[in-house]
Amino acid sequence: MKRQTETVAASLAVTIVCSASFIVAYARDGGRLWEGLSLAGAALGLCAAALAWAFGILTAERVEDRIDEYPSPSHERAAESGELREDAARVSRPFWLFGMLGAALGSFGLALLVPIRSLGPRPDDTLFHTKWKSGIPLVRPDGTPVRADDLNVDSDVVVFPQDAVGDAMSQATLVRVPAGDVPETQGYLVYSRVCTHAGCPVALYRASARELMCPCHQSVFDVMQEGKVLAGPADHALPRLPIEIGDDGILRATGDFPQPVGPSFWERG
Ligand code: FES
Numbered sequence: 001m002k003r004q005t006e007t008v009a010a011s012l013a014v015t016i017v018c019s020a021s022f023i024v025a026y027a028r029d030g031g032r033l034w035e036g037l038s039l040a041g042a043a044l045g046l047c048a049a050a051l052a053w054a055f056g057i058l059t060a061e062r063v064e065d066r067i068d069e070y071p072s073p074s075h076e077r078a079a080e081s082g083e084l085r086e087d088a089a090r091v092s093r094p095f096w097l098f099g100m101l102g103a104a105l106g107s108f109g110l111a112l113l114v115p116i117r118s119l120g121p122r123p124d125d126t127l128f129h130t131k132w133k134s135g136i137p138l139v140r141p142d143g144t145p146v147r148a149d150d151l152n153v154d155s156d157v158v159v160f161p162q163d164a165v166g167d168a169m170s171q172a173t174l175v176r177v178p179a180g181d182v183p184e185t186q187g188y189l190v191y192s193r194v195c196t197h198a199g200c201p202v203a204l205y206r207a208s209a210r211e212l213m214c215p216c217h218q219s220v221f222d223v224m225q226e227g228k229v230l231a232g233p234a235d236h237a238l239p240r241l242p243i244e245i246g247d248d249g250i251l252r253a254t255g256d257f258p259q260p261v262g263p264s265f266w267e268r269g
């Protein structure tokens with residue numbers, strides 16, 4: 001019995017030490033190998049303690065007693081009660097072992113909770129916005145701003161917000177149609193380049209049909225109807241970026257996209 005108790009205590013001590021070393025290794029970025037080994041050691045220690053406790057300390061002895069059909073005489077009941085009290089007084093309760101169990105479970109639980117820190121800061125509403133803001137110039141991938149007389153009718157170019165070139169969620173396609181069709185921006189229209197089906201770049205512009213097409217699963221969007229879906233698996237229009245032409249002739253955004261860009265995860269939340 002004493003030996004089993006020591007085995008349980010030793011296993012719980014292993015759990016406590018390994019859990020603590022995992023927390024230290026995680027806090028100091030001590031390497032995945034050390035973190036994995038210490039966490040595995042903590043779990044194994046807990047398992048070993050549970051097994052030793054179950055098979056060693058808890059007795060498998062089965063005790064049965066006859067149920068009297070008639071009440072015992074009062075002097076017999078008194079004698080048996082006294083005997084029972086004496087037996088109970090002799091039962092030893094290793095309270096320190098329960099203390100160790102609590103410490104082991106607590107430290108192991110803490111070790112499991114600590115990695116929550118790796119989830120990073122709360123995303124808040126960043127998934128609903130891009131880097132586009134009012135007054136930000138439209139620039140090409142090489143960073144040069146787009147001017148009103150740069151593009152021919154029926155041509156297109158990839159644009160980003162200035163200072164956020166390469167930002168995946170802000171990428172957009174600038175197309176130019178005859179100025180008479182969209183007089184307020186001299187024929188310029190800008191649509192998100194992130195497909196509303198599964199997020200591929202909507203990389204193709206068919207000028208003859210004024211359609212933007214996603215090569216991944218062939219979704220087709222109508223440039224002249226606010227990016228409406230004409231074909232394919234996408235079920236949302238491409239968001240259109242509001243723009244203006246500044247006094248210096250440079251195209252600028254007048255705000256962010258009116259809807260979140262990309263696949264429609266926000267409707268499934
Ligand atoms: S990702 Fe564009 S059609 Fe599927």
